[in-house]
Amino acid sequence: MILVVGLGNIGEEYKNTRHNVGFMLIDLILKDQDFTSLVNSKFQGELFKIGSSLLLLKPSTYMNNSGISVKAVKDFYKCERLIVIHDDIDINLGALRFKKGGSSGGHNGLKSIDSLCGNDYERVRIGVGKTENVISHVLGKFKDEEKIVLDKILEHSKKALFELIEKDLSSVSSLYSLRA
Template sequence: MTLIAGLGNIGKEYENTRHNVGFMLIDLMLKDGGYSDVSSAKFQGELYKKGSLLLLKPSTYMNASGNSLKAVNDFYKPSQIIVVHDELDIAFGAMRFKNGGSSGGHNGIKSIDKLIGNGYDRVRIGIGRSDKSVIDYVLGKFDSDEMKKLDGILSHAKEAILALVNSKDIAAISSKFTLKA
């Protein structure tokens, strides 16, 4: 079983914000159809299942994402976990992959690492940096030009994630699917 968790914040005010690219990716994957809603209060998020694939959007807000992942991990015991999140230290338009490593200051990743460790695959979607405060920037909405480009990035990310689920070889997927800005 594979768990794909897209990180973000719940609520209308956070839709289309930089911090919600993980949620946006899960929403794109759900458009393929065939997923059953297996959400439960104990999972602290929206959880969908299709075959051996689980898609999760934690409802804990970003900084407590680990609570939701731990609950799903403890119940389903997936053999593979893939976390999709925004990354300030990668330019907008770029996407990178890694297994483990540090959180890089990302509070959602810190929460997950604290509760389940860091031995999972990460799909890091670049949002770049700005002169704005970090909080204002990550919680800011993408502009219309960025949204147009983001559609292609998310489609590419979806293809990469499905390939990663099949191969489980993060190095090969990174070599094939990494995007440069």
């Protein structure tokens, strides 16, 4: 079983913020896939199943506690592969990168996952850029001109994610990484 986690924060005030690009990508994937919703309160998130071996998770624990939801689903389904989609302030808006393992880079969602599940998982890093006030930036909504770039990178990320699921990190990195 493969578990793909899109990171974000629940609630209307966080909808369409830079920190929620993981949720946005999961939502985009679900638009044109047949899926089953899996409901279990101990998962603390929205869980969807596509086919026989792909789970998509949007944790409802807020970013800083994402690992609680991820661990519950990963342990219950005995997932052998974990892929996490998240915003990355060290990458320009419109860029996409891939990584396996390594540090959280200060990302609280990744810190939470690392502390409960270890850090040996694949990452789909969607660039959101940064400003001097990082917290306001990641919790801020995309400007109109940024939404155009965001829509393109999310579509590109969707294709890249399915390629990653089918192949391996090195082949996808060379084909799908975008630098902006």
